[in-house]
Amino acid sequence: MKRSLRFVVNLILVIAMASFYTTSASATEFIYVDASQQIYSYDSLCEDISQLCIGHEEFMNYESIATTSQGRNIWLIRFGNLEAENKILITASIHAREYMTAQLVMRMLEEYTLNYDIPQLDGATYRQYFSNCCFYILPMLNPDGVTICQYALGGSKFKANGNGVDLNRNFPIGFGQGGGLSKVPAPCYYPGVAPLSECETMALANLINTVPFTACINYHSMGNINYYGSSINTPENAQRCKNMAAVIGSINGYRAKYCGVANGSFADYFYAVTDAPSVTIEIGTATPVPIGQFTDIYNRNIAVWKIIAGQYLQLP
Numbered sequence: 001m002k003r004s005l006r007f008v009v010n011l012i013l014v015i016a017m018a019s020f021y022t023t024s025a026s027a028t029e030f031i032y033v034d035a036s037q038q039i040y041s042y043d044s045l046c047e048d049i050s051q052l053c054i055g056h057e058e059f060m061n062y063e064s065i066a067t068t069s070q071g072r073n074i075w076l077i078r079f080g081n082l083e084a085e086n087k088i089l090i091t092a093s094i095h096a097r098e099y100m101t102a103q104l105v106m107r108m109l110e111e112y113t114l115n116y117d118i119p120q121l122d123g124a125t126y127r128q129y130f131s132n133c134c135f136y137i138l139p140m141l142n143p144d145g146v147t148i149c150q151y152a153l154g155g156s157k158f159k160a161n162g163n164g165v166d167l168n169r170n171f172p173i174g175f176g177q178g179g180g181l182s183k184v185p186a187p188c189y190y191p192g193v194a195p196l197s198e199c200e201t202m203a204l205a206n207l208i209n210t211v212p213f214t215a216c217i218n219y220h221s222m223g224n225i226n227y228y229g230s231s232i233n234t235p236e237n238a239q240r241c242k243n244m245a246a247v248i249g250s251i252n253g254y255r256a257k258y259c260g261v262a263n264g265s266f267a268d269y270f271y272a273v274t275d276a277p278s279v280t281i282e283i284g285t286a287t288p289v290p291i292g293q294f295t296d297i298y299n300r301n302i303a304v305w306k307i308i309a310g311q312y313l314q315l316p
């Protein structure tokens, strides 16, 4: 009798503990974005985007803003208050071998999406954080290059797009300037025949000339650095960039570093078009970043969007 009573009590305890851990672990359980494998492919990305959006159309949608020369889509995901005036641009995987940035951005999006209405430790929900903000997320700007890097023989250090153009040297401000450039198509550092010669850069240029963005975060690897600012900035925007880097650094712990002279990068073009701040977050300590570093990178960076979005909340 005693033994059976103890069994029942133990059973109740086990069930209670299981439900406790299930509930408390909900914020870190992932269903879609696989971070157990080194390679996060374009095909995985496409599947994850469509799965994540199902049932969440009220605060998320997506579309292709261009088709690459090899026939892949450049996906744009809108997330948060879709009607909000404050629009934050997120770019990742403009450089092929930095494809973990796509994995990071998608994992962050999954956390925010699946727990949108669940109060966090501070009592606020993501819905509340994002109530005055819409994020425009380009998780894989260079799907052709990423695919070459992941699957072509000897391609693991590939940085360019499918035409051998370094997309982050293909923008108009400072085009063709800076050291170490290639004069012909190459795995890295070839700026292309002219600014915006590539469909990927043209699509991004069209986007920022059409949508009035209020801020931007570009994800690259490597270095654990938050780059900010440029010599082309107005004094006011230089200060905004510095402030934004300080906020992001207080979350991810990466050191802030001033970016300096323009050389055809997207950040410089963004400053010229929008006069809005941007920060480039460089994740990890190698390229491609080894998957073993993912958990630390994710934990350091997951709160960044929520805190940036929170800065646009209207105070009562």
Ligand SMILES: [Zn+2]
Residues within 6 Å of the ligand: 095, 098, 168, 220, 221
């Ligand atoms: Zn890069």
